[in-house]
Amino acid sequence: MENAKEPGALGDMSAEEFRQYGYQVVDWIADYLAHPERHAVLSQVEPGYLKNALPQSAPVNGEAMDKVLADVDEKIVPGVTHWNHPAFFAYFSISASAPGILGEMFAAAFNVNAMLWRTSPAATELEEVTLNWLRQMLELPESFGGVIYDTASISSLCAIAAAREAVPHLHVREKGLYGAAAKLRLYCSEQAHSSIDKAAIVLGLGQQGIRKIACDAEFRLKPELLDAAIAEDRANGWIPFCVVATTGTTSTTSVDPVAAIADICERENLWLHVDAAYGGAAAILPEMRQLFLGCERADSLVMNPHKWMFVPVDLSVLFCRRMEVLRQAFSLVPEYLRSSETDEVKNFMEYGPQLGRRFRAIKLWFVMRYFGVEGITARLRQHLELARQFAAWVDASAEFERLAPTPFSTVCFRAFPATLRQRQDWSEAEREAALETLNEQIMERVNQRGKVFLSHTKLNGTFTIRLAIGNLRTATAHIQLAWDELNAVLKEWQSAS
Amino acid sequence: MENAKEPGALGDMSAEEFRQYGYQVVDWIADYLAHPERHAVLSQVEPGYLKNALPQSAPVNGEAMDKVLADVDEKIVPGVTHWNHPAFFAYFSISASAPGILGEMFAAAFNVNAMLWRTSPAATELEEVTLNWLRQMLELPESFGGVIYDTASISSLCAIAAAREAVPHLHVREKGLYGAAAKLRLYCSEQAHSSIDKAAIVLGLGQQGIRKIACDAEFRLKPELLDAAIAEDRANGWIPFCVVATTGTTSTTSVDPVAAIADICERENLWLHVDAAYGGAAAILPEMRQLFLGCERADSLVMNPHKWMFVPVDLSVLFCRRMEVLRQAFSLVPEYLRSSETDEVKNFMEYGPQLGRRFRAIKLWFVMRYFGVEGITARLRQHLELARQFAAWVDASAEFERLAPTPFSTVCFRAFPATLRQRQDWSEAEREAALETLNEQIMERVNQRGKVFLSHTKLNGTFTIRLAIGNLRTATAHIQLAWDELNAVLKEWQSAS
Numbered sequence: 001m002e003n004a005k006e007p008g009a010l011g012d013m014s015a016e017e018f019r020q021y022g023y024q025v026v027d028w029i030a031d032y033l034a035h036p037e038r039h040a041v042l043s044q045v046e047p048g049y050l051k052n053a054l055p056q057s058a059p060v061n062g063e064a065m066d067k068v069l070a071d072v073d074e075k076i077v078p079g080v081t082h083w084n085h086p087a088f089f090a091y092f093s094i095s096a097s098a099p100g101i102l103g104e105m106f107a108a109a110f111n112v113n114a115m116l117w118r119t120s121p122a123a124t125e126l127e128e129v130t131l132n133w134l135r136q137m138l139e140l141p142e143s144f145g146g147v148i149y150d151t152a153s154i155s156s157l158c159a160i161a162a163a164r165e166a167v168p169h170l171h172v173r174e175k176g177l178y179g180a181a182a183k184l185r186l187y188c189s190e191q192a193h194s195s196i197d198k199a200a201i202v203l204g205l206g207q208q209g210i211r212k213i214a215c216d217a218e219f220r221l222k223p224e225l226l227d228a229a230i231a232e233d234r235a236n237g238w239i240p241f242c243v244v245a246t247t248g249t250t251s252t253t254s255v256d257p258v259a260a261i262a263d264i265c266e267r268e269n270l271w272l273h274v275d276a277a278y279g280g281a282a283a284i285l286p287e288m289r290q291l292f293l294g295c296e297r298a299d300s301l302v303m304n305p306h307k308w309m310f311v312p313v314d315l316s317v318l319f320c321r322r323m324e325v326l327r328q329a330f331s332l333v334p335e336y337l338r339s340s341e342t343d344e345v346k347n348f349m350e351y352g353p354q355l356g357r358r359f360r361a362i363k364l365w366f367v368m369r370y371f372g373v374e375g376i377t378a379r380l381r382q383h384l385e386l387a388r389q390f391a392a393w394v395d396a397s398a399e400f401e402r403l404a405p406t407p408f409s410t411v412c413f414r415a416f417p418a419t420l421r422q423r424q425d426w427s428e429a430e431r432e433a434a435l436e437t438l439n440e441q442i443m444e445r446v447n448q449r450g451k452v453f454l455s456h457t458k459l460n461g462t463f464t465i466r467l468a469i470g471n472l473r474t475a476t477a478h479i480q481l482a483w484d485e486l487n488a489v490l491k492e493w494q495s496a497s
Numbered sequence: 498m499e500n501a502k503e504p505g506a507l508g509d510m511s512a513e514e515f516r517q518y519g520y521q522v523v524d525w526i527a528d529y530l531a532h533p534e535r536h537a538v539l540s541q542v543e544p545g546y547l548k549n550a551l552p553q554s555a556p557v558n559g560e561a562m563d564k565v566l567a568d569v570d571e572k573i574v575p576g577v578t579h580w581n582h583p584a585f586f587a588y589f590s591i592s593a594s595a596p597g598i599l600g601e602m603f604a605a606a607f608n609v610n611a612m613l614w615r616t617s618p619a620a621t622e623l624e625e626v627t628l629n630w631l632r633q634m635l636e637l638p639e640s641f642g643g644v645i646y647d648t649a650s651i652s653s654l655c656a657i658a659a660a661r662e663a664v665p666h667l668h669v670r671e672k673g674l675y676g677a678a679a680k681l682r683l684y685c686s687e688q689a690h691s692s693i694d695k696a697a698i699v700l701g702l703g704q705q706g707i708r709k710i711a712c713d714a715e716f717r718l719k720p721e722l723l724d725a726a727i728a729e730d731r732a733n734g735w736i737p738f739c740v741v742a743t744t745g746t747t748s749t750t751s752v753d754p755v756a757a758i759a760d761i762c763e764r765e766n767l768w769l770h771v772d773a774a775y776g777g778a779a780a781i782l783p784e785m786r787q788l789f790l791g792c793e794r795a796d797s798l799v800m801n802p803h804k805w806m807f808v809p810v811d812l813s814v815l816f817c818r819r820m821e822v823l824r825q826a827f828s829l830v831p832e833y834l835r836s837s838e839t840d841e842v843k844n845f846m847e848y849g850p851q852l853g854r855r856f857r858a859i860k861l862w863f864v865m866r867y868f869g870v871e872g873i874t875a876r877l878r879q880h881l882e883l884a885r886q887f888a889a890w891v892d893a894s895a896e897f898e899r900l901a902p903t904p905f906s907t908v909c910f911r912a913f914p915a916t917l918r919q920r921q922d923w924s925e926a927e928r929e930a931a932l933e934t935l936n937e938q939i940m941e942r943v944n945q946r947g948k949v950f951l952s953h954t955k956l957n958g959t960f961t962i963r964l965a966i967g968n969l970r971t972a973t974a975h976i977q978l979a980w981d982e983l984n985a986v987l988k989e990w991q992s993a994s
Contacts, residue, residue: 010876012807012969013595013867015531019523025599026519029606034512043618047842050622058630062869065596068862072603076859079619083609091616091833096608098510099562102522104605106569108809109526111593112580119588121540122576125547133555150647150811151853161699176703177674178681184673194831195852201827202658202850204701206673250833306853310509312605314647314853330698334691336588336747336954336963340941345544353699355692356648356803356811362573365565370510372559379507444837457833466833472509 013065021065028069033084033098036473040450041085043078050079081453086473087481090455092250092278092410093470097310099370103363104312114357116337117345124346127361130368131317137373138283138303138319141296145323147351148315148360152277153195155302155318156244158326158352160186160199162300163242163271165329166322170239173329177204185233186210188244189221191251193275196244218405219254219459221245223261230268242271247292248279251457251464252404252412255279259294266297274301277316279408281308282384285377291407300326308383308409308470309376311367315360326351383409383469390467390479399490403459409469412459414439415490419497436463438493445489452482510562518562525566530581530595533970537947538582540575547576578950583970584978587952589747589775589907590967594807596867600860601809611854613834614842621843624858627865628814634870635780635800635816638793642820644848645812645857649774652799652815653741654696655823655849657683659797660739660768661700662826663819667736670826674701682730683707685741686718688748690772693741715902716751716956718742720758727765739768744789745776748954748961749901749909752776756791763794771798774813775967776905778805779881781874788904797823805880805906805967806873808864812857823848880906880966887964887976896987900956906966909956911936912987916994933960935990942986949979 013021053075083094114123131146149155163186164172170180177184184205188196190212200210211233213226230240243265245256258274265272274295280303282288283295295301300320305311320326331350339347349355371379387409394400394413404412420434443454443465457464467482510518550572580591611620628643646652660683661669667677674681681702685693687709697707708730710723727737740762742753755771762769771792777800779785780792792798797817802808817823828847836844846852868876884906891897891910901909917931940951940962954961964979 010879010969011972012530012592015527018530018595018598019527021595021599022523022527022602023520025602026516026523029602030512030516030519032606033509033515042615045618047614047618047838048622050619051626054623054626056629057633058865059869060871062872063866065599065867068596068866076603076619076623079617079622080607081609081615081617083607083616091610094608094610095509096605098515098518099565101515101602101605102518102562105519105522105526105598105602106573108593108598108601109529110577110580111591111809112578113588113591113810117544118539118578119580120576120578121542121544122547122573125545125576126551126573129548129551132553136554151851153851153853157699157850164701172701172703173698174704176681176697176706177701178679179703179705181675183675194829194834197829198827198850198852200673201670201829202654202700204661204669204674206669206676207671208676209673250831312608313610313855316853330695332691332694332698334747336952337691338953341544353654353695354648354650355695356650356813358810368555369560369565370562372556374557375559382507455833456835472507475508 041453087452095472096312103366115349157199159273159300191249262297538950584949592969593809600863612846650692656770656797688746759794
C-alpha cells in the first residue's frame with residue numbers, strides 16, 4: 001500500500017520500498033533474460049484476452065506494488081511476443097542488451113527533457129559525444145553532425161523535411177506547399193520502407209509526390225530509371241527535390257547503388273537521404289564497407305542503434321551533413337524556451353518536430369562502452385555468419401529455395417517441394433498459387449508452434465519467408481531449430497497431402 | 498570486463514552480472530530520489546564540459562561496468578539539470594515517480610515493438626485498457642478512443658493531420674497540398690504552444706497556413722475574433738479546417754473558452770483539437786471540471802501523463818472521437834507488416850507516423866495502480882493549493898506583482914519594487930525597460946544560486962517569471978524557499994543600487 005508507514009502523507013513511494021521492489025524487478029529481468037526460451041516466441045493469446053482480464057476502470061485507491069508485479073507475471077507475460085527470444089527471426093530481430101537496460105534505468109530516473117542544453121547539459125553533450133563516436137565507427141566524414149530521434153520513421157521524415165526546406169526560392173516553411181506552388185517530387189525504389197511513403201503523406205507531398213523507381217533482379221534501385229524519371233518529371237512541371245536510397249531494404253536487405261545515385265543527386269542538385277536503419281550497423285565492419293560506398297556523399301543517413309546494435313528501443317540516429325538546413329526546417333524558439341546560452345551550445349529541440357526529448361544517449365553510451373567496438377563487431381560478424389549458414393542450408397535443400405541474395409543477416413526463401421515442382425498438369429499460375437498457400441501455411445504453423453517466429457514479404461508477387469538474425473543470444477542452435485521446424489512442418493504437410 | 502568468465506564468448510552480460518549492477522543502479526536511484534536536494538537544480542557546468550571530459554572515440558575493447566557507473570557520478574551527474582528536484586519550478590514541473598520507473602524497467606526489458614497487435618498483444622491491449630481508464634478519469638465520453646505517442650508535439654501533429662484528412666473532397670493524402678489546391682488554414686490563439694506552429698510547418702501548411710487569434714486580458718482566445726477571422730478567410734479563398742483550443746497554455750495556463758469555440762467549429766464544420774497537454778490532468782478533479790466544459794465536443798484532445806501525472810517521459814495521449822479518420826490519415830500496411838488478425842484487433846502503427854512504438858502503457862498502468870485515482874487527485878490538489886499559497890504571497894507583497902490569473906499550479910509574476918514604482922522622472926517605457934532588466938537579472942541570479950529553478954515568458958511584451966508546480970516531492974518548504982530566494986536576490990539588488 002502506498003504510504004503504509006505514513007497514512008495521509010503524499011509524495012512518492014519511499015526509498016526503502018523502491019529499493020525492495022527495484023531489486024525484485026532486477027531479479028525478474030535477470031531471470032527473464034537468462035531464460036527467454038521458456039516462453040513461446042509469438043504470444044499465443046486470443047484478441048481481447050487482456051481487456052477481459054483487467055478491471056473496467058482505474059482503481060480508486062492505490063494498490064500494493066506486490067499485486068501489480070504479480071499481474072505482470074499472470075496477465076502481461078502471456079501476451080508478450082518475446083522480442084528478446086533468440087529464435088525471434090521476424091521483421092528485424094533486435095536486442096535489449098543488459099547494459100542498455102541499465103542505461104534506460106538512469107534515463108527514467110533522471111527524467112530530464114533534453115530540449116535545451118540548459119535543461120540537461122549532460123544529455124545534450126552525451127548525445128554529441130556518442131554520435132561522434134558512432135560516426136567514426138561507420139566511417140562517415142567529420143562533416144556529418146547527428147541528432148537522436150525516437151524512430152527511423154521520424155529520422156527520415158526530418159531528413160525529407162530538411163530536403164524540402166533546402167529547395168531554393170520556394171520558402172515552403174513560410175508559405176506552405178500550396179502557397180509556394182511546390183509541386184515537389186521525392187524518389188525511392190519500389191523496395192523502400194513504408195516510412196518513406198508515410199513521410200511523404202505527413203509532409204503534405206501526398207502519395208503522388210513520391211515516385212517509386214523499379215529495381216533490378218536483386219531488388220536494387222536502377223539508377224538509369226531514376227535518371228529518366230527525373231527528366232520526365234522536370235518536363236512535366238514537377239520539382240524533383242530528394243532521393244531516398246536504402247542500404248538494407250526491409251524485404252530482402254538489398255542495397256541500392258548509392259554512389260551512382262549520389263552522382264545523379266549531385267548533378268540534379270537533389271538531397272540524398274540514405275535509409276540505413278537496419279543495415280547501417282554493418283558499416284562498422286571493415287569487410288562490409290564496400291556496400292556503403294557513396295554514403296559519405298549523402299546529405300543525410302539514418303541508422304538505428306535500437307535495431308542491430310543492442311540498444312533498447314527507441315533510439316534512431318540521423319546523421320546529416322547540413323545540420324543548419326535541418327535547423328532552418330524546424331527551429332522555433334518561443335519566449336518561454338529562450339535561454340542565454342543559445343549561441344554557444346546545441347539546443348536539440350531546434351532540430352526536429354518534438355520538443356520533448358528523453359535522455360536517450362545514455363543507453364547508447366552504456367552499450368558502446370560495455371561491448372566496445374570489437375565486441376560489437378564480433379557479434380555482428382556472428383550474425384552474418386549464421387545467416388550465411390542458414391542460406392547454405394536452404395541452397396543445399398531440395399525442398400526449399402532462396403529468393404534473394406543475403407548481403408546481411410536476413411535470409412529470404414520459400415518451400416518449393418519436389419512434389420509441387422514436378423507436377424506437369426499445372427500452369428505456372430496454378431503452381432505459384434499453390435506455393436503461396438503452402439508457404440503461408442508453413443509460416444503460420446511454425447509460428448503457432450511457438451519455438452521460432454518468422455515473418456514474410458512478397459517479392460515480385462511471390463510469398464517469401466524471411467529469417468532475420470539480430471538478437472544477441474542467437475546461436476547456431478537457434479537457426480538449426482528454425483530449419484528443423486520448417487522441415488518438420490513441411491513433412492507434416494507432405495504426409496497430410 | 499565483458500565475459501570475464503568466458504573469454505571469447507559472445508552474447509550479453511551474464512545474468513549474475515546484470516543482477517549485481519542492477520542492484521547497484523536501484524540503490525543509486527533510491528538514494529537519488531531520496532536526496533534530490535543535495536544537487537543544484539540547474540546544472541552549473543560550462544558549455545563543452547562533457548565533450549572535453551570524454552574520449553574522442555568509442556573504446557575499442559569493452560570496459561567494466563564499474564567504470565561506466567563511476568563515470569555517471571563523476572561526469573554525468575554534474576551536468577544534469579535535476580527535473581526531479583522538488584524546487585524545479587521551470588517550464589512545467591514533472592516527476593518520474595518510483596512506480597513509473599519500475600514500469601520503465603519492464604518496458605526496457607520486454608523491448609517489444611507495439612506496432613502490430615501480434616508483435617505484442619499485451620502492449621496493444623494495455624494501451625487500450627489504460628487509456629479507457631484515463632478517459633473515464635477525465636470524464637470524456639465513451640466515443641473517444643485513444644492512442645499513446647511520445648510527445649504532445651506529435652499528438653497535436655497527428656490530430657491536425659487527421660483534421661487535414663477530414664476535409665471533404667480534397668484528398669490531401671493522395672494528391673498532396675499542392676495537387677489538391679489545399680489552401681488550408683488552422684486557427685489557434687496567440688498563446689498556443691509552439692508545437693502547433695511546428696505541426697503547421699511539418700504538415701506543409703506553412704506559417705501562413707496558421708492564423709493566430711488575439712486573446713482577452715486573461716490570455717484566452719476571443720471567440721468573436723475567431724469567428725470574424727474564419728469569415729474573412731473564407732471570403733479570401735482560404736479553406737479553414739481546424740481550430741486548436743488550449744486548456745492550460747504554456748505561458749500562463751490560461752484556458753480558452755472551449756464551449757464557445759466548439760459552437761463555432763460545429764457551425765463551420767471544423768475539426769476541434771484541444772491542447773490539454775499540461776492542464777488536462779486537472780480534469781481528474783471534479784472541482785476543476787468546469788474549466789474543461791466543451792472538451793467533450795472536441796474531435797481530439799491531447800493530455801500528457803508525463804507532465805502532471807507522475808509518469809516518466811515520454812508518454813503523451815491523444816484522445817480522438819474519430820479514430821477512423823486518424824487511421825485514414827496514417828494507415829499504410831506493406832506486405833511485410835501484414836498480419837492475419839488485422840480486422841479483429843487494433844494495430845497501432847496505423848494511427849501515427851511512427852512504426853516503432855515502445856511499450857509505454859506499462860508505466861502508465863503502474864502509476865495508476867500504485868497511486869489510485871484518489872492518490873493522484875490528492876497530489877494534484879496539493880499542487881493547486883501550493884500555487885494558491887504562492888500567488889497569495891505575491892499578491893500581498895509590496896515588491897512583487899502577479900501578471901496573470903492562476904487557474905492551475907503555475908504562477909506568473911514579477912518584481913515591481915516600490916523604488917521603481919515611485920520614480921517620477923521615468924516614462925512608462927523607461928520603467929518597463931528597467932523592470933525587464935531587473936526581472937531577468939533576478940531570475941538568472943536565483944537560478945545561479947542553484948536552490949530553485951525558475952523560467953520566464955513574456956506577456957504583452959512584459960518579462961514574466963513563472964513558477965510551475967508539478968513535482969511529487971514539492972511541499973510548502975520548497976515554495977517558501979523560492980519566495981525567500983526571490984526576496985533575498987531582490988534585497989541584494991536593492992542594496993547594490
